[in-house]
Amino acid sequence: MNILKNHLVIIFSITAALSVAHAALPNPGMEVVAGRTALLITDPQNDFLSPKGVTWGVVGKSVEENNTVANIGVLLKTAKQADMPVFISPHYYYPTDHGWKFEGALESLMHQIGMFDRKGALTVDGFAGSGADWLASYKAYIEHDATVITSPHKVFGPETNDLVLQLRKRGIDKIILGGMSANLCVESHMRELGEQGFEVAVVSDATAAAQVEEGDGYAAALVNFRFIANAVWTTEEAVQAIRQ
Amino acid sequence: MNILKNHLVIIFSITAALSVAHAALPNPGMEVVAGRTALLITDPQNDFLSPKGVTWGVVGKSVEENNTVANIGVLLKTAKQADMPVFISPHYYYPTDHGWKFEGALESLMHQIGMFDRKGALTVDGFAGSGADWLASYKAYIEHDATVITSPHKVFGPETNDLVLQLRKRGIDKIILGGMSANLCVESHMRELGEQGFEVAVVSDATAAAQVEEGDGYAAALVNFRFIANAVWTTEEAVQAIRQ
Amino acid sequence: MNILKNHLVIIFSITAALSVAHAALPNPGMEVVAGRTALLITDPQNDFLSPKGVTWGVVGKSVEENNTVANIGVLLKTAKQADMPVFISPHYYYPTDHGWKFEGALESLMHQIGMFDRKGALTVDGFAGSGADWLASYKAYIEHDATVITSPHKVFGPETNDLVLQLRKRGIDKIILGGMSANLCVESHMRELGEQGFEVAVVSDATAAAQVEEGDGYAAALVNFRFIANAVWTTEEAVQAIRQ
């Protein structure tokens, strides 16, 4: 009897393992429900998206290949036309942030190159047109009464800002996610929103990432979007979903 | 004067961009300090590491190529010999977890194949030797008075368990991280620990990941470890760092 | 013109200040919506609610005055009859938790008196009938297929367990809250759920607290419930709200 039981267990395990090996990953999808769904864009700022930004040398090729600048613009415009709530999670560093005692690799790089630097939390001196400012073509959508601009995130995810509260205070539990950069802030937002019980659809061509000797950030992000998100959409698919 | 200033800004931006393009990523490193450093292993459980586990069909090749099972064992043994604190963050699902109303792709898969299933939080009936149990060869290190076993994480990161508190209550702020699987729970732990202000050194061959048609989880993880962690070590390098 | 403006500001400030002084606090209330509302009970365990529990000497009088044991029972029964989801957030300490290097006052006390002690996360040896076990009269409701028992919280709030995720994975955003003890775990759950964007109605006689020389925990909790929660109800009011 015990032998039989063990055999069954082994057979079940083999079957399960095989079925995993051959099956495609599930693709849960996400239904857009009016009033519960928002567009979220991370870091739509010059330092990532403008040819004058400090990271253009490493992200520019990916931004151009994906048509990222235009695609984020299309998402913003479509959401506004559909009266879908829009949330922006920006990235800023203040002078005191340069006093941190330790940093990960990309954190260290961002600090070295003065990325997203502002002169302080309570001054906008030197901000307009700086690397930390919004890409000019997005300003009509972001500097808009109904757009919620959260506090800055300080590493990559929304753990250090008020994004989750701002979403919950408006009854939002489904997120359409784009912005910069794919494997850093976008992915960390996707992961944290998942841990907080949101559904997330990532728009894979409304983002881009650094591609350097040490690795292709965009390729890495695509894998993790597919493994982790509820849905991965193109901008075109996102537009259709928002308009429905 | 203004024209000159603008020129300088442009020149500075170009220089910065170019220097980014050509420079290697920073490599901050992590110093192991006794009393402040711990070994953390995620999901050292049969469903990932045993040929009988439900995911072996998709992770087995990566586990074997990295020599993951032996390498995690070496880390556990070395940490115990050096009296370095050891923390285990396991993954369990209880029957009520199957009542969740939405899931990401891999969450959905894990639930479908009964991965990490237990009969309840307050019973160990059927646990011994199950897919949710520790790999047998690790039990001497994990079922040990000084090893801290956290509550289970329920998605991929430690946001849903007591890991951060357990580390802080012991004055730990530096983590040597290995376990399963590379781009899911290991990476989500790395990211969240970074957001919480820990330094993290990831051990890149003491982990492995699913490699499926939709993407190579291990390759994606390697890129993100290099971009985000304070250090990326081999098991051999980690052993040397622990012993110093 | 400027003088006029300043005068108006001053007048407005005085008016606002006076109106605050005389007005009652707002009383936002909470509407119970089926499918979005859950009953949450913290620490319904012997060490708080049984005359044999280790804290009875300091909480017993408050428990008896409020009729807390019966009231929590009524909430559990009413929620089950109405098919309202029920969540339990328990408090356990494992042997390794006694290795913490620092503790607040009540944390220190709980550890000294062996409150909520269990022999480990992966054993139920000695659990049945212990101070950490459920009050016997609640077992029919708690040991029930549809009741969600979260991982233990380790200080006072749900920051260290999976409560928020479990609620969100079921679409719950409104909480009816009772349990033990009023100014510690109940209040910390109320505060954290508020930070996470839930509405919370606290049931003020389905809880109780320690009353010691250093202060009356129940009186303190009543003030903070009124200041912070969306609603404060009696058990009778909660029962009516659930049944509607």
Next chain:
Amino acid sequence: MNILKNHLVIIFSITAALSVAHAALPNPGMEVVAGRTALLITDPQNDFLSPKGVTWGVVGKSVEENNTVANIGVLLKTAKQADMPVFISPHYYYPTDHGWKFEGALESLMHQIGMFDRKGALTVDGFAGSGADWLASYKAYIEHDATVITSPHKVFGPETNDLVLQLRKRGIDKIILGGMSANLCVESHMRELGEQGFEVAVVSDATAAAQVEEGDGYAAALVNFRFIANAVWTTEEAVQAIRQ
């Protein structure tokens, strides 16, 4: 044998219960260690501390009785003299925050009276001297290169800002806490910092609270400080601890 065991259990329980009833609460204390300890002040803003602030009608008496304004000033001055890191966690509301769909009692009140209102996150128009601005006498300490001003908290605790990260990035794990108001933001900061594994000493006369018909916020806070914090100090005791 079983009877004997049960008797012993009962005897032990009675003893434990009695000892709790008669013993004073533990008083763990907090040692100030240079480089690991910071002063944290919440909401040192006009709307709480100036007679022109919108809450003076309900908090003014408590502020005057405690000598709160002077005491916070003494803490700031003493910390700066001792080169102890100073962190400020402010409270601001932006126009979009008035679009929240639900609020607790005091949240609702704060929004009704325009407390802490600013015109936006990216403008300081109208900020100088407003209710949201720092109390004038603190500006020398707060508008100081080495003072870390976090993003605003949006309910009462630091869950929605970057305080915890900013502390951890500087190796701080011990907090001396004062500011406004005692049972709301100060207490929520104390509780959350405890959940995050910090030691907290609250300065009980460097704070104050609303005292209204519905309850005395200061009295409630004093009880919870004593129950929860690692230490409760007067300003004089805090000054001595900082100077050592």
